[in-house]
Amino acid sequence: MPTRTASCTCGQLSIEVQGAPTGVGLCHCLACQQRTGSVFAALAGFAAPYQVTGSATEYVRTGDQGAKFIFRFCPVCGTNLFHTEDGITGRVSVAVGAFADPGFPAPQVSVYDCRRHPWVQLPPGAVAFKKDPP
Template sequence: MTSRTASCCCGQLRIEVQGETLGTGVCHCLACQQRTGSVFATIAAYAAPYKVTGTATEYVRTGDHGAKFRFRFCPVCGSNVFHTGEGEEGFVMVAVGAFADPDFPPPQDSVYECRRHAWVQLPEGIARYDKDPP
């Protein structure tokens, strides 16, 4: 089975996932822009089990539909590495940049297109949603 390891910039916080991604997407919502310090977040979902090593700082945010998301950051370098949805323990969402792999597969969907910066160009053929689909 294929495994991938994502880590923070300093290497203190790591997550190892198994198998292929369940999907990769980008989010242009303002919360993700502020959280990442970029104009969008790119995340890849993986099924459990997964293995976390190191210490994480957590931040819980409530999404538009009321779901709570628990984001994990490195307390040393501040890198965002992964997050989970409360009540959704069957999978984890990993920040694609934390894999440090320029050959990582492209996203299949894009959410919060209403907040996408006009100059951001995404691959053709991906599903696009004005907001977050329920």
């Protein structure tokens, strides 16, 4: 089974995942825009097992529907590397850019499209949801 490694800018924090992503998506919500400093977050979901190396600082954010997301970032360089959802085991979402792989699969889903900047074009075939999917 192929593995992929995503790491922070300074290399102190990394996560190794196995297999193909279970999904790749974009989130245009204002919280993700602030969190990333970009106009959207690009995330890839993976099933366990995964291996984290290094130390991470955590930030918990409550989503619009009440879910608690635990974001992990490097305490040295500040890179926001991955997150999990409180109460959900066996899944992790990793920042696509942290893989540093221009050949990474394109997003298939776009959420919070109501907040998407009008100049951002979605990949062909991507399914857009006004907010979170049902």
